[in-house]
Amino acid sequence: MPLDLSLLNPQQRQAVLTTEGPVLVLAGAGSGKTRVIAHRVVHLLERGVPAKAILAVTFTNKAAAEMKERIARLAGGTPESRRVLVSTFHAFGVRVVREQHGKVGLPARFAILDAGDQAALVKRLLRDLKVDDKRFDVGRLLGILSRLRTGGAPGHPDDEYELCAAELLPKYELGLRAMGAVDFDDLLILPLKLFAEHPEALEQYRARYRYLIVDEYQDTNDPQLKLLELLAGLRRNLCVVGDDDQSIYAWRGAQVRHIQQFDRKFPGCVEIFLEQNYRSNGNILEAANAVIGKNPGRKPKRLWTDRGRGPNVRVVAAPSDEEEAKHVADEIIRISYEEKIPPREIAILYRTNAQARPFEEALRLAGVRYRVVGGTSLFDRKEVRDLIAYLKAALNPRDEIALLRIVNVPARGIGDQTVAKAQELTRARKCPVWDVFSDAPAELAHAAGRIVEFVALMRKYGGRLGAKGFSEAARELVEEVGLFEEARRGAQNVAAQARKLEAMEALLRQLIEYEKREEQKAAERSLASGADDGEPFASGLSGYLNRLALDSKEADGEGGDAVTLMTLHGAKGLEWRCVFLCGLEEGLLPHSGRGFDDAGVEPRAEGALNLEEERRLCYVGMTRARERLVLTRAVERVKRGKPVPRTPSRFLEDIPPDLVDLIDLSGPRPAAPKAVQEAKARSFFASMTELLGDPEPAGQAPARPGRAPR
DNA sequence: ACCGGTTTTATTTTT
């Protein structure tokens, strides 16, 4: 059945039908841009463009998965529609690097370093340079390295960080190559290098992907733009969709000017404005417009809606962060009773992950189901990282970061002395540490015996982890090495102990599931005639690890009906009927980068307090709400143990007072309304029932909080 | 080399 375009507005329709040449779609918040992209893809398919010729790029893997689903649904679930390539820039990079690994000097199974691994590498390089690694903030160095490598603006040339990073740069890249590993930037840089050095490879990709669509274009960085230019070639079938008002990744190299100057890069492009908002009530939209309106240099847009005004925006001042959280919890209960808004339609948004704590506590106390997205995930836990390092090291002993991380965990008598000696030999012979371990253990004095054992261990599992049954091998490895005991020993109390063990178990379970799924897919594929190249990642454990680096904390399990807690960055592209935007205080939103102890303003020389971007962040948060928006702040906030007075965010002053209901919670807290009390009592009984082992209560809000275990 | 207790230090956002 043919695609029905009659439900689109004229601008949306134009964006769908203009299939040839460069197109810029400026899509305001809630203007139906995902819808437009999906329709555009399906329209292309109907015009006879083969699915394999379409590449749609999204910003996150989650967005990619949703887009795929949406396209398939819109196309009536045809197999052809599922062959459209929807991926992130980085996942696309993995695909290219994997397909062409020989030409970029990488093994077929390369590792992808995450931020922690990168930091470990830089620390090691600093030590090699005999620079005091305490004088430099490694994270900041990594930021500069990234800018240097991706061709960002040069910093001040005699800044000591710039100098240090410049000296580090070649060693860093050599280190990566020696390990057969890449970092995030490499996934963009290496394809660019490949295309520059091997024009025939570029031609191959140009011929393959004839229609390009990019979502969240305002968040692209320079290498990403270059990649698009190269792929688009003379054909220039490039459609970019985005909103300059929602550019919130400048700190990662994103350039708003890409979207603002698209017409200069692609002259003759068609420019389409989507200005009708289908998401938010009038009051919410007007308040958001008032906040964003203060930014200079925007693409002129006037978002409008034909929905009603809805209730006023609520602005709440709580005496403390704790009270702020309690109030939100109470309101959630009240709203879900009075207005029948289910938890899954409610979100609590904040600027920093650290703000989640009090909310978690208050919600747990109130018996509201919730789910924290992002933040410290399973994979940031030390014990899990150790486990992963074991897997990486056994699979690829050249991965020194992983190898050195676990060589003495749990303690097996290979201490700092021995490791330092080995690294010395490494430098002298210009060979990987692994070779020293495996070929010349005798030179490592009395630890020699231990080393031999360790090498044997790695060899024993290296093969098994690279083959079928790797999830089983992983468990055996963990048991043989004694990682469970190690975790148990390192825990302060019983609860922490249990958490550690559970985290490791969760990872092992995930491995089992991953392997099972992969086997299923392989079976299906061998049945279907066309042996497909659709798989961008390597197979087996190494594919899992690759995915992990790019994917890590995208919660894919829905985890039931729960209130969502996440950062503003995480919230982009999502929407809820009711949104609590919290911590509207100077120094927090707008965030001021460094010490905002008292007054909150201590501007730093570089990059601190990007007010325009903070404003956009606030705008993004506000426009997530469909029906109801609540902005909260605390008069006093506990920071680092001690309470600190806070001043209201300047963004609050930008909202016209007639759109606002002001609520001041200073003074004693009034008794909770009846509905709240009832709900609390209910959830208390529910949790009792649960404790006593009865089957899951049928009512809503059992008291167990849910942290999405992806 | 290892262990336990003590001190310091860090706090943005993430592919």
Add this chain to the structure above:
DNA sequence: TAAAACCGGT
């Protein structure tokens, strides 16, 4: 406040 870094005794 909590986790990481550090120190000194075994």
